[in-house]
Structures are given as structure tokens and as C-alpha cells.
Amino acid sequence: MDKDRKEGIRGMANPGRYGIERVAYWLMRITGLGLLFYFIGHIYETSSLLDGKAAWNSMLELTQTTEGHIFLTLVIGMCVFHTGNGIRLMIAQSGFGLGKPRRPDYPYTPSSLNMKNKLCIYVTIGLAALAMMYGLGVMYDV
Amino acid sequence: MTKGGLLPKGFERPTVLASPSDSGVQEKYEEVKSSSKTIVLRISKFNPEKDQRTTFLEFTVPYQRWTTVLDAILEVKNNYDHSIGVRYSCRQATCGSCGMIINGKPKLACFTKISELDSDVVTVEPMNNFPVIRDLAVGFERMISTHKRIKPYIIREDSEISSGTKEFLQTPEDVEKYIQFASCIKCGLCNSACPTMATDSTFIGPQGLAQAYRYIADNRDQGKDERLKIIDERHGIWGCHFAGSCSQVCPKGVDPAMGIQMLRGYLLGYRK
Structure with missing residues (x-):
């Protein structure tokens, strides 16, 4: 780090210093990794079907514990956030919803980091939280 | 500017403190000086040819509402440690020389006032993702x-500097x-x-x-x-x-x- 000053993975720490867009970038990475691990775990879980009904049932029981419920709630949140933010990014990265280039006037406010984009991020986080609450409600029969 | 020149409606001519030798001005200077606050300026020191690790030097520096981070660094460089490596030139956010990490965020030192940082400790480090030449100076x-x-x-076959052509x-x-x-x-x-x-x-x-x-x-x-x-x-x-x-x-x-x-x-x- 000293000579080349490469931030590396450390650059992902403290995302709030660059605003909500960097937080969304950070969450996108974390949820992406989380979903990848879930996907691998899911393949392992469903592969237990090959070992018969008893093996499958004992695997399902794992998800009926408190830890299992917390894990599945996190999966729901990760899934909703990653999907919502992914759609926002696909639209923005195609050059839409960024505003128009204009002569910069002080104080400079970047139009690509506009309210539309910020609102989308906040709504996606909100939707993920709502989905997690709904999931908890279903799992605990509330 | 002439003293009696016209000003737009609603504007007032500011009081100009011409020189400390004017009567009363010296007192005003003393008043401003005594009212200045101080910050602790932490400066990253690292010479890739000699050092293994980055160290931080700390200095207590007085500042005013208008003091920039570059002013503070130069105050230290002029009065306390001449060896501090820093690149700067225009002091008006035009040359792009004095970029550095100020309290964790990349900023131009000449364009960042200490008062707007809202912190008693100001830490300056070389920019991330650039190789360090020495201390705060990085290689571009x-x-x-x-x-x-x-x-x-501009890439194009014809040119506006060829004879017989006009500007585009x-x-x-x-x-x-x-x-x-x-x-x-x-x-x-x-x-x-x-x-x-x-x-x-x-x-x-x-x-x-x-x-x-x-x-x-x-x-x-x-x-x-x-x-x-x-x-x-x-x-x-x-x-x-x-x-x-x-x-x-x-x-x-x-x-x-x-x-x-x-x-x-x-x-x-x-x-x-």
C-alpha cells in the first residue's frame, strides 16, 4: 500500500464518505457475493434429494431453525436489493436518466448523481427491508 | 478601482485594510491574529527510497476562516519542516497539482478551506491509486x-490550420x-x-x-x-x-x- 497507494479491498470500507451511490455499490458487491454463496448452498441442499426423502427432510429442517430463518430473511433482502439496484444500473449504464451535459457552474453538483438515481437506491433499500419483514412474518406465522 | 466609483444598487463597498502601518489597522490585525483557532495538521511522511512504512508528523497550526489546507501545509513547510514533499502551483484550483487525501477524501488542498472540514484534526495523505514520489507528491x-x-x-482529415480553410x-x-x-x-x-x-x-x-x-x-x-x-x-x-x-x-x-x-x-x- 505504502509505495503504490493501492486502496485494494480496503477502498470498499467506509463507503458513506462518497455518498449513497458508493453505499449502493458496496451493497451490490456484498449482496452479489451473498447470493453466490446462497446459490452454491442451494445446489448442495437440493442435491440431497438424490440421497432419498429422509436426507431431503433433514436438510429442510435446517432452514426451520432460528438461524435458518435469519439466513433466509437475509437472502430475501439480498435478492430484492440486488435485483432492484441491478435494474437501476442497467438503465443508467446504458446512458439513460443521467441528465444532460451542461456548462458546469459552481457549486458543482454532478447531474449523473441526481435525485432520480438517489431515490431509486433509497426505494430499493426500502423494498428490500419490506420484503425481509414480510418473509419473517411468513416464516414465523405472524 | 477609484474610491468614489459607482456600485450596483444594494452593494456596499467593503472596508479595505490597506497596510498594517495605517492607524488602527495594526490593532485590527492583532485582533484577527489573536482570534485565530488552531488545528492539528497530520502530514503523511513516506520516502519510497528510504522508508518501509508511512509515518505521520503532527503540527499545531493556526487558521482563519479563509485558510486553505495548502496554506497550512506551506506554513508547516516554511516554519517547521522544510523536508515535506508537496506539489502545488496555481493555488486557485486550475493547475490540478495539489490533489491529496484530506480527512479520508480526495480533494485539492488549495480548494479546501480548513474551516469547512469541521474537524480539529486534519490528516493529509498522498492520493490513493497513484505511486508515491515522496510524502504528499504522487507520480502522474x-x-x-x-x-x-x-x-x-480532434481527429479529422482536414485541418483548420491548413491554408484556404476556415475554423470549424x-x-x-x-x-x-x-x-x-x-x-x-x-x-x-x-x-x-x-x-x-x-x-x-x-x-x-x-x-x-x-x-x-x-x-x-x-x-x-x-x-x-x-x-x-x-x-x-x-x-x-x-x-x-x-x-x-x-x-x-x-x-x-x-x-x-x-x-x-x-x-x-x-x-x-x-x-x-
Whole structure:
């Protein structure tokens, strides 16, 4: 780090210093990794079907514990956030919803980091939280 | 300016403190001096030829409402430690020399007032994602070479400097399309804030990509295909994840994130 000053993975720490867009970038990475691990775990879980009904049932029981419920709630949140933010990014990265280039006037406010984009991020986080609450409600029969 | 000159309605002429020798002015100077606050300035010290690790030197520096971080660093350099390595020139956010990490964020030292940092401790470090030359000075070789790689000039067969030709006229609307990106002062703050630059050493970076857009959006230019070919790769335009930090830290309002996404529009066929 000293000579080349490469931030590396450390650059992902403290995302709030660059605003909500960097937080969304950070969450996108974390949820992406989380979903990848879930996907691998899911393949392992469903592969237990090959070992018969008893093996499958004992695997399902794992998800009926408190830890299992917390894990599945996190999966729901990760899934909703990653999907919502992914759609926002696909639209923005195609050059839409960024505003128009204009002569910069002080104080400079970047139009690509506009309210539309910020609102989308906040709504996606909100939707993920709502989905997690709904999931908890279903799992605990509330 | 003449003393009795006319001023627009509603404006008042400010009191000018001409020189400390004027009667009463010395007192005013003393008053201002005594009312100044102090901060602890932590300066990163690292010489790649000698040191193994970065160390921080701490100095207590007085400041006023208008004191910039660069002023404070130069105060220390002039009075306490002449060996501090810092690059600066214009002191007015035009040359792009004094970019550094100030309290964790890339900023121009000459464009950042201590009073606006709202902190009793100001930590200055060299910019991230650039090799350190010494202390706060970093090497720009890689950024300049990627800047050159995207051909930062108008490409076309005819020239406005050939005899018998005229200048290429543009409407104000044509200029609006790229002028924002022409404000780049190559300070490197965007590359320093970029999370992709932090992990990918071969990424072109927001500075170079925004400059590619600047020339592609210029209707005098005919080198669009040439430039798109250069940036259309994994470590080029597709390395950007639209974290927006480059635009967040740009001191000239360039908005590289916008330029990069617009460029993608060209590559995806949404933009002609």
C-alpha cells in the first residue's frame, strides 16, 4: 500500500464518505457475493434429494431453525436489493436518466448523481427491508 | 478601482485594510491574529527510497476562516519542516497539482478551506491509486499515459490550420455537449476515488474515459470509432460500476461518471 497507494479491498470500507451511490455499490458487491454463496448452498441442499426423502427432510429442517430463518430473511433482502439496484444500473449504464451535459457552474453538483438515481437506491433499500419483514412474518406465522 | 466609483444598487463597498502601518489597522490585525483557532495538521511522511512504512508528523497550526489546507501545509513547510514533499502551483484550483487525501477524501488542498472540514484534526495523505514520489507528491505517469492513449485531440482529415480553410464553426448547443468534460484539469482526484482503480491496475480510469467522451461528443471530431475501439475492453469502459465517486470528488464539475455511461450508450447502440 505504502509505495503504490493501492486502496485494494480496503477502498470498499467506509463507503458513506462518497455518498449513497458508493453505499449502493458496496451493497451490490456484498449482496452479489451473498447470493453466490446462497446459490452454491442451494445446489448442495437440493442435491440431497438424490440421497432419498429422509436426507431431503433433514436438510429442510435446517432452514426451520432460528438461524435458518435469519439466513433466509437475509437472502430475501439480498435478492430484492440486488435485483432492484441491478435494474437501476442497467438503465443508467446504458446512458439513460443521467441528465444532460451542461456548462458546469459552481457549486458543482454532478447531474449523473441526481435525485432520480438517489431515490431509486433509497426505494430499493426500502423494498428490500419490506420484503425481509414480510418473509419473517411468513416464516414465523405472524 | 477609484474610491468614489459607482456600485450596483444594494452593494456596499467593503472596508479595505490597506497596510498594517495605517492607524488602527495594526490593532485590527492583532485582533484577527489573536482570534485565530488552531488545528492539528497530520502530514503523511513516506520516502519510497528510504522508508518501509508511512509515518505521520503532527503540527499545531493556526487558521482563519479563509485558510486553505495548502496554506497550512506551506506554513508547516516554511516554519517547521522544510523536508515535506508537496506539489502545488496555481493555488486557485486550475493547475490540478495539489490533489491529496484530506480527512479520508480526495480533494485539492488549495480548494479546501480548513474551516469547512469541521474537524480539529486534519490528516493529509498522498492520493490513493497513484505511486508515491515522496510524502504528499504522487507520480502522474500512468494517468498521463492513459490520457494520451485515448487520443485527446480532434481527429479529422482536414485541418483548420491548413491554408484556404476556415475554423470549424459550432453552435452553442454543440459546445454544451462536451464543454463540461473539457474542464478537466487532470488532478487525478477521480482516479483516486474510483473503487475499480483501487483493485484493477490496468483500468483506464474515470479521467481517461471522461476525456474519451469529451472528444467523441465534439461534433468536429471524426475519431469516434478509433476511440471506442480503445476503450471497449474489460479494463476499459466495462470496468466501471457506476459508483459515482469520481463525480462526487471532481473539483471542476466534470462529472466523469456521466461521460462514461454516455460512452456505453454509444457502444450499446443507444446513441449515435
